[in-house]
Amino acid sequence: MKVHSEFVTSAAGTAGFPTDGVPELAMVGRSNVGKSTLINALVRQKLARTSAAPGKTRLANFYRVAVESRPAFYLVDLPGYGYARGGEKSRQEFDALAAEYFSSRHAEEDPDAAASGRKAPHFCGVLSLVDSRHPGLDADRIAWTWLSRMGIERHVVATKVDKLTRAERHRHLSELERLYSSPVTPVSAETGEGLDALWTLIARLLTRP
Template identity: 65%
Template structure:
């Protein structure tokens, strides 16, 4: 499968989000969970900046991806949440920008999938549960992807699959970038998302009316 990818733009706020373009698939998750690494592995090119030091991405980065014989889409690298060292204000800032992204994309129907990445070693972290519930509340089409599968033993993997199914009430895609595992499954999921029309936007909540 031939894949072409190009960086589109970085946005520090909603005014920087692209106004038009193909449907979007967004990677969301804690800092350091492997969002950028997974984007690079999917497109087989180093387009997204990865870092061993968490808490670096404070921008929403958009990449245009076209795989041979498949519809074009934007792959979106969101700022990580749940990282404390940046302090209270950084946590709020991450939350605000990611929140603004989903609010904008769900209401316009541009988002066909929110891929929530969770660390295979730590299923059910409070920040991940909170994000998962929040995605449901705003009506985002959500899917769980467990990263860093290579860090688990075989027995731990079986337990992880059961735990994720209980916590998220949905099947998870399990990936390891160094082992090249799960990438085909993820491409299959993305292809399915692109064929599905996005769900209608949710009713505005009483608070936002």
């Protein structure tokens, strides 16, 4: 499978989001959960900057991705919640960016779009990343509930499964499925486990009516 990918833009708010109507999928999750690393693993290229220290991604980063000759879509790497260098003020800015992103992208229609030549984005949903070592963290459950209330199509992706023992794997994955009442896709950017399943999920989200 040949994947073409490129960085398009970084945005601090609505004004900087692309307006070309390309379908979009967002990655959300706690800081350090592995969002940027997973994007790189999916596209098999070092596109997104990653770091062992949390708080690396501070803006909404848009990556254009196309699989073989299929139409391109944006993978959007949002800043992680639950941590920010710079204390409470930056934390609020991060939450504000995510809220702004979802309210503008998920909005059914943009009344000014036709007049301005902007196209309403085709928002396809969210991959909600949780660290498989720590199921049931408050911050993750709050984010999930918030996305549910907005009526956003969302899926749980459990990251870093390479770090689990066999017993933990069984216990943590069933715990996640129970907590979120939803199927969970286990992945590892380290070993490549689950990436095919994730591509299948992405294709399904992109072709959803």
